[in-house]
Amino acid sequence: MEVFRHDIVIVGGGGAGLRAAIAAVEADPKASVALVSKVYPMRSHTVSAEGGAAGVAAPDDSLEMHFKDTVKGSDFLADQDCVDYFVEQAPKELTLLEHWGCPWSRDEEGRVAVRAFGGMTAKRTWFAADKVGFHMLHTLFQTSMRYDRIVRYDEQFVTKLLVDGGVVKGVAALDVREGTMRAILGRAVILATGGAGKCFPFTTNGTIKTGDGMALAYRAGIALKDMEFVQYHPTGLPGTGILITEASRGEGGHVINAQGERFLVTRDYGVGQKAELGPRDMISRAIMQEIAAGRGIKGPYGDYVHLDLRHLGEAKIMERLPFVRTLSKTYAGVDPVSEPIPIRPVVHYMMGGIDTNIDGATALPGLYAAGETACVSMNGANRLGSNSLTECLVFGARAGIRAIEFARGASVGSEAPLLAQAQEEATRIEDLRGRRKGGEKIAQIRREMQKTMEEGCGVYREQASMHESVRVMAQLRGRVSDLQLEDASKVFNTEILTALELANMVDVAEAIAVAAAARRESRGAHACSDYKARNDQEFLHHSLVTFTPGGPHLDRKPVTITRFQPEERKY
Amino acid sequence: MSDVQKKKFVVTRFDPDKDEVPKTQEYTIPVRPDWKVLDALNYIKDEVDGTISHRWSCRMAVCGSCGMLVNGEPKLTCSTPLDEYGDEVHVAPLSNFPVIRDLVVDLEGFLDKFKSVKPWIVRAKEKAVEEGPCRQTPEELHAFKQFSMCINCMLCYAACPVVANVPEFLGPAAIALGHRYNLDSRDEGAAERNEVFRGEGTVYECSYANECSEVCPKNVDPAAAINQAKLLAVLDWMKSFVTPRRGGE
Numbered sequence: 001m002e003v004f005r006h007d008i009v010i011v012g013g014g015g016a017g018l019r020a021a022i023a024a025v026e027a028d029p030k031a032s033v034a035l036v037s038k039v040y041p042m043r044s045h046t047v048s049a050e051g052g053a054a055g056v057a058a059p060d061d062s063l064e065m066h067f068k069d070t071v072k073g074s075d076f077l078a079d080q081d082c083v084d085y086f087v088e089q090a091p092k093e094l095t096l097l098e099h100w101g102c103p104w105s106r107d108e109e110g111r112v113a114v115r116a117f118g119g120m121t122a123k124r125t126w127f128a129a130d131k132v133g134f135h136m137l138h139t140l141f142q143t144s145m146r147y148d149r150i151v152r153y154d155e156q157f158v159t160k161l162l163v164d165g166g167v168v169k170g171v172a173a174l175d176v177r178e179g180t181m182r183a184i185l186g187r188a189v190i191l192a193t194g195g196a197g198k199c200f201p202f203t204t205n206g207t208i209k210t211g212d213g214m215a216l217a218y219r220a221g222i223a224l225k226d227m228e229f230v231q232y233h234p235t236g237l238p239g240t241g242i243l244i245t246e247a248s249r250g251e252g253g254h255v256i257n258a259q260g261e262r263f264l265v266t267r268d269y270g271v272g273q274k275a276e277l278g279p280r281d282m283i284s285r286a287i288m289q290e291i292a293a294g295r296g297i298k299g300p301y302g303d304y305v306h307l308d309l310r311h312l313g314e315a316k317i318m319e320r321l322p323f324v325r326t327l328s329k330t331y332a333g334v335d336p337v338s339e340p341i342p343i344r345p346v347v348h349y350m351m352g353g354i355d356t357n358i359d360g361a362t363a364l365p366g367l368y369a370a371g372e373t374a375c376v377s378m379n380g381a382n383r384l385g386s387n388s389l390t391e392c393l394v395f396g397a398r399a400g401i402r403a404i405e406f407a408r409g410a411s412v413g414s415e416a417p418l419l420a421q422a423q424e425e426a427t428r429i430e431d432l433r434g435r436r437k438g439g440e441k442i443a444q445i446r447r448e449m450q451k452t453m454e455e456g457c458g459v460y461r462e463q464a465s466m467h468e469s470v471r472v473m474a475q476l477r478g479r480v481s482d483l484q485l486e487d488a489s490k491v492f493n494t495e496i497l498t499a500l501e502l503a504n505m506v507d508v509a510e511a512i513a514v515a516a517a518a519r520r521e522s523r524g525a526h527a528c529s530d531y532k533a534r535n536d537q538e539f540l541h542h543s544l545v546t547f548t549p550g551g552p553h554l555d556r557k558p559v560t561i562t563r564f565q566p567e568e569r570k571y
Numbered sequence: 572m573s574d575v576q577k578k579k580f581v582v583t584r585f586d587p588d589k590d591e592v593p594k595t596q597e598y599t600i601p602v603r604p605d606w607k608v609l610d611a612l613n614y615i616k617d618e619v620d621g622t623i624s625h626r627w628s629c630r631m632a633v634c635g636s637c638g639m640l641v642n643g644e645p646k647l648t649c650s651t652p653l654d655e656y657g658d659e660v661h662v663a664p665l666s667n668f669p670v671i672r673d674l675v676v677d678l679e680g681f682l683d684k685f686k687s688v689k690p691w692i693v694r695a696k697e698k699a700v701e702e703g704p705c706r707q708t709p710e711e712l713h714a715f716k717q718f719s720m721c722i723n724c725m726l727c728y729a730a731c732p733v734v735a736n737v738p739e740f741l742g743p744a745a746i747a748l749g750h751r752y753n754l755d756s757r758d759e760g761a762a763e764r765n766e767v768f769r770g771e772g773t774v775y776e777c778s779y780a781n782e783c784s785e786v787c788p789k790n791v792d793p794a795a796a797i798n799q800a801k802l803l804a805v806l807d808w809m810k811s812f813v814t815p816r817r818g819g820e
């Protein structure tokens with residue numbers, strides 16, 4: 001078994017992982033940081049973010065307004081101390097990215113331009129046309145190359161946290177290229193492994209977003225928090241689920257039904273004056289209701305409505321939304337300059353994740369989490385668009401610094417027990433390779449999981465179907481241990497990765513379903529048809545799901561409310 | 572589906588533990604009219620043959636993972652429509668790279684080249700966060716924006732006749748990236764990068780075949796970048812005789 005030793009180990013090379021790595025080596029230039037990623041960092045799904053990153057910049061805006069928008073958007077489930085820290089750090093972090101070369105779009109004076117976004121009362125979303133995640137990720141990746149103390153482990157798939165004496169001390173990782181296991185040891189570990197949209201069939205997420213980090217933490221005994229809150233983005237292309245950014249509405253796009261009616265203006269869906277710039281949970285529900293009322297358009301991938309950008313004109317579309325135009329042409333066969341874009345709500349983002357405090361620290365000493373995989377929590381029951389790229393920076397940096405501080409005070413101790421665990425992992429993975437004796441195909445179980453999650457934990461949820469999801473996930477958890485694999489080879493065996501990812505997703509999906517079924521109210525993205533109102537009396541709390549061999553264990557945790565008392569969420 | 576269309580895929584296979592040389596394998600599968608080449612590969616992987624290996628992630632032409640040769644041409648498979656091809660489609664790994672397995676090529680060499688152009692902002696004195704963002708006019712942004720659009724998909728290396736003959740050649744994407752930073756109004760590192768560009772196996776190696784710009788799925792136009800970078804590197808070198816060098820260099 002190959003063993004590598006560093007001060008800290010970061011799992012994930014997306015926005016959060018790269019930012020954490022840079023913060024760590026800047027905090028301690030002598031520190032050695034392992035950056036482990038299952039894909040080359042520039043392939044991480046941060047690359048796909050289109051619309052922008054929020055941070056107060058304009059003179060008519062304030063930190064207080066950003067704070068209030070975020071808390072209200074969260075349906076009062078965000079921890080307000082986290083939101084305060086977030087809004088305060090956001091402009092600094094975005095400025096740093098600017099200094100590192102991010103090609104932010106500018107106004108005529110050369111100042112960074114900001115655009116409108118859903119649920120935000122002022123223009124505060126920084127953008128680089130409509131390829132913001134791409135530019136941020138490449139800026140971070142390229143900047144990270146300046147630091148020789150950041151040692152990359154590309155295409156290495158982490159399968160287990162190595163824990164000894166109640167402290168995390170490294171990870172076991174499968175080297176995809178060689179097909180061998182290795183132990184990467186460090187005195188602190190940060191999980192920055194992104195979201196889990198692939199638990200659902202129809203999602204904006206790429207194929208790598210399988211909730212691995214959530215499952216790693218869950219299996220190590222750490223609670224997953226607020227998992228029931230799954231964000232449906234209102235505007236995905238039918239069929240592929242490819243995102244058409246909210247910036248399309250920020251720049252003035254309209255959502256219309258089959259009759260060409262702007263129903264967010266003409267009907268009462270709770271978004272008030274904000275119309276198309278209402279928050280995502282509300283707009284997704286409005287679209288589903290339009291479709292249910294028969295005002296959608298029929299298509300081969302189900303009914304949909306239209307996003308109309310025609311009135312923006314070709315010049316503005318080309319300046320602000322060129323990628324949207326290309327995506328629409330390539331993946332929907334329509335040119336938004338002359339035709340409306342077919343869209344429907346699509347699984348997009350996990351508000352929930354690994355339970356951490358404001359430092360990104362989990363209950364397991366030495367283990368930190370940041371980015372979409374974490375729930376610190378600042379998104380509560382509904383994230384506002386453009387807050388999460390910034391979240392990756394703000395809480396990625398903080399976790400990086402805190403992890404380095406922790407590592408400084410921690411001792412390595414004996415490596416023997418860690419290597420024994422890694423060896424056990426090696427045996428487990430070896431058994432999986434080319435496991436012909438198994439009974440079930442990966443694709444079959446994945447389909448069942450995704451279909452069940454869509455039916456049980458969709459935009460609207462019913463008690464009965466949520467409980468059905470819980471039942472099916474428990475069953476699938478058993479069935480994933482009897483997978484049939486065909487590929488017995490060692491080198492770049494991607495089948496084994498899909499098998500591991502599937503097992504991770506089933507864990508995460510089960511946590512989502514269990515938390516959803518227990519929340520007998522409607523709040524933010526969790527719209528429960530049997531309990532239509534928000535119920536602060538009973539449910540103004542975070543939910544925690546912990547792994548036990550007998551099945552998930554459910555618990556709760558108070559929400560931190562500092563100065564914005566919960567009120568009715570109306571726009 | 573009544574009128575299910577079928578297509579034959581001829582896929583290059585290679586497992587270094589078993590095969591001396593790459594071989595091909597054929598799969599005939601049902602396809603949907605709106606599929607891209609990648610959808611067909613994923614169908615094969617999920618439903619027909621789990622042993623096939625290829626890279627992909629975003630399926631929206633932005634992560635750069637899925638570059639392959641489709642009927643001999645470098646393509647991003649997730650944005651290449653199947654209906655552009657006939658009943659038989661050949662899929663092979665990108666040319667000019669060592670093959671690791673099936674359709675997966677080795678990128679390590681590229682990332683070393685990438686790093687050698689110092690793809691980050693170089694400044695004599697770093698600006699403090701408190702000073703706020705730099706000013707950069709839309710024109711200054713425009714000067715380099717196009718060259719910042721590279722997704723590192725490697726199609727240009729697969730197409731480049733120079734890379735085919737001189738594997739050490741820095742190559743289109745890396746040169747375009749270095750040039751992108753040289754053109755950025757916030758950067759002061761051009762002298763260092765021009766030093767790199769004047770070295771062996773870089774801008775002067777290019778034969779202006781323009782193949783890179785033709786296959787680029789993001790219209791980065793690396794050929795133009797190389798052309799400009801060459802000129803600027805020479806000018807910079809000539810200037811070094813006329814004017815004393817700036818401090819810090």
Ligand SMILES: Cc1cc2nc3c(=O)[nH]c(=O)nc-3n(C[C@H](O)[C@H](O)[C@H](O)COP(=O)(O)OP(=O)(O)OC[C@H]3O[C@@H](n4cnc5c(N)ncnc54)[C@H](O)[C@@H]3O)c2cc1C
Binds near residue numbers: 054156193205212
């Ligand atoms: C299409 C789309 C558009 C979006 N647009 C916006 C937007 O405009 N504004 C906004 O604020 N947010 C947006 N979001 C959300 C935002 O982009 C993401 O929440 C954020 O980028 C997540 O970053 P991350 O660093 O947490 O994870 P990711 O970028 O997903 O990176 C995860 C990393 O973890 C690694 N990893 C995962 N599992 C393992 C493992 N087992 N072993 C080793 N490595 C592993 C991966 O290789 C990868 O490097 C968008 C999301 C999508 C899908």
Ligand code: FES
Binds near residue numbers: 634649
């Ligand atoms: S899968 Fe990302 S570019 Fe094709």
